[in-house]
Amino acid sequence: MCDALKHFTFEVPQRARSNITLFNAIMALSARHLSRTSSFNTFVADRYYQTCLQTLIPALNDSVAINDESLLAATIILRLLEELNIPITGDDPRSHLFGTHAILRAVQRRYDLNPVDTSFRQAIYWAAFRQELWISLMTQRPFQLHIFEADRSIEPANDSTWADRTIAHVGDVIHFAFGEGKHSISRFNRLMEENESWRKRRPDSFVEFFYRRDRDGSGRNFPDIRCHADAHVMGRQYNILARVLLVVHNPTIPQLGPAHKKAKMEVDIQVQEDVRTLVGVALSNERAFPASLVACFAIALVGDRFTNRQDQSQLREMLIKTETRHGWPTKAARSQLEEVWEWNGH
Incomplete structure (x- = not known):
C-alpha cells in the first residue's frame, strides 16, 4: 500500500x-x-x-x-x-x-x-x-x-518514503514494547519524540481532506477522516498504532498508589481516542483495506480498555466486518474480548 x-x-x-x-x-x-x-x-x-x-x-x-x-x-x-x-x-x-x-x-x-x-x-x-x-x-x-x-529520518522525501518511515518506526516500538529494552525511559522518550516528529514534519499531503468528529452526530461514534492516497492512510495508521503501543508501555507510569490509578485512567482515555481514530480512518477509506487490519490489531491488543457497551459493540462489529469482507481471521480476538467484556449480545 x-x-x-x-x-x-x-x-x-x-x-x-x-x-x-x-x-x-x-x-x-x-x-x-x-x-x-x-x-x-x-x-x-x-x-x-x-x-x-x-x-x-x-x-x-x-x-x-x-x-x-x-x-x-x-x-x-x-x-x-x-x-x-x-x-x-x-x-x-x-x-x-x-x-x-x-x-x-x-x-x-x-x-x-x-x-x-x-x-x-x-x-x-x-x-x-x-x-x-x-x-x-x-x-x-x-x-x-x-x-x-530503513530510512528513519524526517528529512524531505516523497509520500511513500514518509509512509515507510512509520512502518520502520512501528518495528522499533514493538522491539521496545516486547524486547529487552522495554523498561528504558530514555528509549521510550526518544521513540515518543520520533512519533510526534513524524506527525509535525510530514508533508501537508498527509492532512485529511475531510474530518468530522463522529460519523452520525451521536457523539459516540467513530470519526470520519478521509485521506487522498493509500500512503497517506497507511502512514497515519502506523503512526497511531505505534503511539498506542508506546502509551500502554510507558515506563514512567507509577506502579502503586493513587497516582497509578490516575495515570492508568489517562492512558485508557488516550488509547480509546486513538483506537477510535484508527477505526474511523479504516471505515472512511475502505479502498485502503489494510487500514482495517491495523485497526483490528489495535482492537485485539487494547480493546479490553473499553468499558462502554456501545463502544464494545462497535469494536466487535469492526472485527466481524473485517473478517467478512477481507477474510482476515478475527474470531479468536472477538472471543477473548467478549469474555473480558462479559458480552452477552446486549
Whole structure:
C-alpha cells in the first residue's frame, strides 16, 4: 500500500506469466481469500498451495534462488496465505510458516553483503517487514527480522518514503514494547519524540481532506477522516498504532498508589481516542483495506480498555466486518474480548 510503483499490482502478475511457482502462489492466495469471503471451495487453495511448494521448496535449496526476485515474491505471497489461516491472537504463527522466516534471513544476509538492490526487491523487503510486524504483535515478542536499514529520518522525501518511515518506526516500538529494552525511559522518550516528529514534519499531503468528529452526530461514534492516497492512510495508521503501543508501555507510569490509578485512567482515555481514530480512518477509506487490519490489531491488543457497551459493540462489529469482507481471521480476538467484556449480545 505504500509502494509508489506498486510492484505487486503491476509487475508480479506479469512475472507470473513466465514463472509457474509465482503463478501458483498467486492462485493459492486468491483461492484462499475467495474461500474465506464466499462459498468458494476451500480445497482449490490447498491444491494450488501444494503445487506451488513442489517447485518452490527445491528451488530455495539452491543458493542462487535467493537472487530470484520472482521466487522471493512467491515466498511473500505464500506467507500471507499462511497468515490468513492464523487468528490475530491466541496462537503462535511461527509454527505454521513453512520456512519463509529462514528464507528471509538468508535474504537478509545477502543484503548485508550487497545493500544495493532493485526497487522490486525493496518492495519485497518491505512486504516481509510488514508481515514480521504482524507476527510480533500476534505473539507479543520482539521484532526479529531486520532485512535492511530503513530510512528513519524526517528529512524531505516523497509520500511513500514518509509512509515507510512509520512502518520502520512501528518495528522499533514493538522491539521496545516486547524486547529487552522495554523498561528504558530514555528509549521510550526518544521513540515518543520520533512519533510526534513524524506527525509535525510530514508533508501537508498527509492532512485529511475531510474530518468530522463522529460519523452520525451521536457523539459516540467513530470519526470520519478521509485521506487522498493509500500512503497517506497507511502512514497515519502506523503512526497511531505505534503511539498506542508506546502509551500502554510507558515506563514512567507509577506502579502503586493513587497516582497509578490516575495515570492508568489517562492512558485508557488516550488509547480509546486513538483506537477510535484508527477505526474511523479504516471505515472512511475502505479502498485502503489494510487500514482495517491495523485497526483490528489495535482492537485485539487494547480493546479490553473499553468499558462502554456501545463502544464494545462497535469494536466487535469492526472485527466481524473485517473478517467478512477481507477474510482476515478475527474470531479468536472477538472471543477473548467478549469474555473480558462479559458480552452477552446486549
